[in-house]
Amino acid sequence: MKKSVIVRCCTLFALLIGMLGCGLGGNGAAMFRANPQRTGICADDGPVALQELVWKFKTDGKIFSSPTISAGVVYFGSNDGYLYAVDVKTGERIWRFKTGDRIVSSPAVASGMVYFGSYDGYLYAVDIKTGQEEWKFKTGGAVHSSPAVSNQVIYFGSVDKYLYAVDAKTGQERWRFRTGGAIYSSPAVADEVVYIGSDDRYLYAVHQGTGQEKWKFKTDGAVGSSPAVSGKTVYFGSNDKYLYAVDVKTGQETWKFQTDAGILSSPAVAGGMVYVSSQDQYLYAVNASTGQEEWKFQAEGEVNSSPTVAGNTVYFGSEDTRLYAVDIRTGRERWNFRTEGGVFSSPATSGGLLFFGSKDGYLYAVK
Numbered sequence: 001m002k003k004s005v006i007v008r009c010c011t012l013f014a015l016l017i018g019m020l021g022c023g024l025g026g027n028g029a030a031m032f033r034a035n036p037q038r039t040g041i042c043a044d045d046g047p048v049a050l051q052e053l054v055w056k057f058k059t060d061g062k063i064f065s066s067p068t069i070s071a072g073v074v075y076f077g078s079n080d081g082y083l084y085a086v087d088v089k090t091g092e093r094i095w096r097f098k099t100g101d102r103i104v105s106s107p108a109v110a111s112g113m114v115y116f117g118s119y120d121g122y123l124y125a126v127d128i129k130t131g132q133e134e135w136k137f138k139t140g141g142a143v144h145s146s147p148a149v150s151n152q153v154i155y156f157g158s159v160d161k162y163l164y165a166v167d168a169k170t171g172q173e174r175w176r177f178r179t180g181g182a183i184y185s186s187p188a189v190a191d192e193v194v195y196i197g198s199d200d201r202y203l204y205a206v207h208q209g210t211g212q213e214k215w216k217f218k219t220d221g222a223v224g225s226s227p228a229v230s231g232k233t234v235y236f237g238s239n240d241k242y243l244y245a246v247d248v249k250t251g252q253e254t255w256k257f258q259t260d261a262g263i264l265s266s267p268a269v270a271g272g273m274v275y276v277s278s279q280d281q282y283l284y285a286v287n288a289s290t291g292q293e294e295w296k297f298q299a300e301g302e303v304n305s306s307p308t309v310a311g312n313t314v315y316f317g318s319e320d321t322r323l324y325a326v327d328i329r330t331g332r333e334r335w336n337f338r339t340e341g342g343v344f345s346s347p348a349t350s351g352g353l354l355f356f357g358s359k360d361g362y363l364y365a366v367k
Contacts, residue, residue: 030070031108032146032346033266033306036189037229040268040275045311046349047325047367050335054353054365055091059084063357065116066106066146066306066346073128074355075114076345076363077103083116083124084363085131088350091365095131099124106146106186106346108154111168115154117143123156123164125171135171139164146186146226148194150208155194157183163196163204165211175211179204186226186266188234193248195234197223203236203244205251215251219244226266226306228274230288235274237263243276243284245291255291259284266306266346268314273328275314277303283316283324285331295331299324305356306346315354317343323356323364337366 033040061079068075073094077083079102085094100120107116113125113134119142125134141159148155153174154166159182165174181199188195192208199222205214221239228235233245233254239262245254265277273294274286279302285294301320308315313334317323319342325334341359348355357363 029108029110029149030068031148032066032068032106032186033226033228036148036150038148038186038188038226038266039228039230039270040266040306040308041270042308042310042349044349044351046313046315046347046354047352048311048313048334050325050337051367054367056362056364057084057086057091057093059361059363061102061361062341062359063361063363064104064344064359065357067348067355067357067363068107068109069348069350069355070109070128074363075107075109076357077105077107077116078361079103081118083107083114083126085114085128086363088353088355088365097124097126097131097133101142104144108147108149110149111152113168115147115149115168117145117147117156117158119143121158123147123154123166125168137164137166137171137173141182144184148187148189150189155187155189157185157187157196157198159183161198163187163194163206165194177204177206177211177213181222184224188227188229190229190248195227195229197225197227197236199224201238203227203234203246205248217244217246217251217253221262224264228267228269230269233288235267235269235288237265237267237276237278239263241278243267243274243286245274245288257284257286257291257293264304268307268309270309271328275307275309275328277305277307277316279303281318283307283314283326285328297324297326297331297333301342304344308347308349310349315347315349317345317347317356319343321358323347323354337364339364
């Protein structure tokens, strides 16, 4: 294994108050990147020293969707077209829900419902107890974007170029905002603003209530990375090889950090650091204030999995078929776990377990 480490002391961060496991954010909702701000922080520590595979659950398709955990259940989608609800302790299926196509969108759970998108162009709302459809909302293209839930409204993007706001209870459209390209990015929501990237090379800031544009920021590549908002800054990657830090009020660049390949991964922000993966095979730790590299860790394959921070460890997957655990202070590897396929899915922790999907069709639980 190749590693390049530049060691600098950093202060451990305080975990977000009120979170319970990875996925619980504002108003008790659970979603991709843990909260509406998409900071990628889990309240529950994951395994520091890998002991064993607890269970693995087989689907009939590759798993790109990232798991979301709520009340002892892990929810995730598969390219076999099903959304699954699986018991976190036993790995036994509770129910599954069939859509019309593949699911790469990562689910959000709130108010007794699970929300997710499908390649068939729908956003679905499914009852978490019964696995029965409550409603579905039709867009004009595949829904890769993972929904964010805030104030009883679902925000998500579609390949049809629109960012949507949909009522969580009724499935009725509140508003839609058109960009100039397909949307694969998942929205972040903070302080009445929705942030989302588009293939038209822009990051957009849109008013949460009205759907009106506040500002847009131009890059030189498609923005498939999902933004993360922390304090006065929104962080995101672009296919132009840069990680950007942009002022949330003005839309002006604070700094940018260059990697050697495009960034599809979504950044995690914790303890004054930004952790982001690049298709150049590295995981980077970058100072959130200055944009200076603290350390970098090299995997053996392209990295599209978004890193997750839990305790003093950052977890991420690679196309080299491994899930990695790396010390957030030093950038040194703690352990890795090999599957039979590339790991695009982003990991989540709960109760000391780590959950992630693989292109081999399995969802894994390890400790």
